Amino acid sequence: MMRERRVLSPYTKSVLHYIALTIVSVIWLIPVYAMIINGFKSNLEVASSPVLVPPSHPTLSPYMAVAHVLETPIINSLIVAVIASLLSTILGSMGAYFFYVLSNSYFRGSGMLSNFLFSLIALGTFIPYEATLIPLTRFIVDINLLNSYPGLIVSMLIFYIPTAALLMSLFVTVVPKSLIEAARLDGAGDVKIFFKVILPLVIPGFISTLIFIIIESWNNFFLPLVLTTTPSMRLVPVAVEAYTGGYGTLYNETFAVATLASLIPLIIFIFLGRYFIRGLVALGGAGKGV
């Protein structure tokens, strides 16, 4: 005798799925919601009403008041984050290609060398910024780049090139080895193989990595905190932390600053998000290159 099993109808199942998804999304969105609505409250209301209650008389004045405060930091952040993430993603991708070629090379011990270097880089990715505070600062001071764009960019490259190499390795290794061999037999050098054959095939992965690193570098708080000395060089996260209003903490304005600061990564994600997802999908489907 078969035991009777209760089977959920497909309809009930999908309803349950959506309920679960909704709960998770709500939990994730509560802080964002609080940040946005509190920016629309007056200074009095933000202090007197509960944090999750929407404003009774919404006002734009906090946003107006802080807009100019973020102007310079946003420009600084854009310069640093865009240059640092583009450079680190390109160099990291080249690194990933190098490791892929090295691990497939016929030279004796090249596989071991590749593994060793790769582990070293992976380790580099997981070192906390704080642990490198003194040597990093000394290094940046020694090369005379403290409190400058190049200094910030160099310090970010140190951390994000390994991250990009690690992420891009996942995508590059999906490209069949025989394509590289074919290109080599066709007389192409490594630089050409990378730009003409590998890079076009890993574009979704490249964009995913780029977005990830833009957002990481945009949100990085520690490096700009220790490597900048003047307010004019501040990046967005430091500016947000430093903002307390004129003569005391104005919570509504702090919330407004935080909202504005989140806008840029949000816009990037909205425009490039589908590539991000596509990159991850390509990875899961073991992207058939041939």
Add this chain to the structure above:
Amino acid sequence: MVEISAKSVYKIFSKKKGEVYALKDINLTIESGEKFGILGPSGAGKTTFMRIIAGLEAPTKGELLFDEKVVARNGKVIVGPESRNIGMVFQNWSLYPNMTAFDNIAFPLTNMKISKSEMRQKVEEVAKVLEISSVLEHYPRELSGGQQQRVALARAIVKSPSVLLLDEPFSNLDARIRDSARALVRDIAEKLRLTVIVVSHDPADIFSISNRVGVIFQGELVQVGKPEEIYNSPKSFHVARLIGEINELKGKVIEEDGKNILSIGNLAIPISGGYRGEVKVGIRPENLRLEEEPREEGWVEAGKVRVKITTYEGGHFKVTLTPLGDDQEIIVFMDKIPKEEEMKLFVRPSKIMFFKY
């Protein structure tokens, strides 16, 4: 064109369990302009050998020479793959998926110093010969298997390589278009007077393209010769089976009235030659016939056999027989289904191959 010679080439892979010999002491010279076939079962080392020729692997020991110039020696590649001027068609064709057929074919030319117009002219020339002019603007994924293979071939020959390597080039094609693809490759190679090396486990590829064959078994080059030579007088039973269908039979040679008779179960075949006692013989199906089929001179009656099963295969019937009182299986091909269950079997004694027991 180039003459390629391998001098005691070894390829040894170090695995956890010890060393694996992929190639053992290969000595071979492939003449300039020759069409050379490398035949072997999968895992025999034939692809490894081809990759060493291409420069994608280095021989662990030994030397590889192109026109008497050392290109690789003792684990070192001296002339890299990009400088050997090799055209290669990979088993899966390895077309660049991000480029059109035109760009795929033009890719080797972009690495040479030639003008855009000359490049276009060369690509169009090759495309015309291979009849793919109409699909040059398509991406590989939009092409049929046969077209993809032609594009891969075009990419390999467009730079006028000194040697064309073909790695199981037809195994990914439908049986239907395989023969025309083979004919095409042979004609192109003939027309361009290329040195061709084709690696395959399928004797049909070898017969259709090459005029000399090397058989590789477990990393060793066991026999080199013309295809028909290897077909008719293989050095071992393994080689015989690799290059075509063959019946492997155990029998006994006895003397009767001053004549040597090979006896397999109830079958008795008069033979010449000094074999005695227990023997292992190989008889190709075309040298066996059932009584219904027409026969010329040179066929002798061997005795009665029982028909076990008949199947249809590639245009004719494949009949499995057994001698009476013996359970060894014998395969013959026929144009029609055998009528009776017990029939007389005829054989061409001169074509029987004897192997070491």
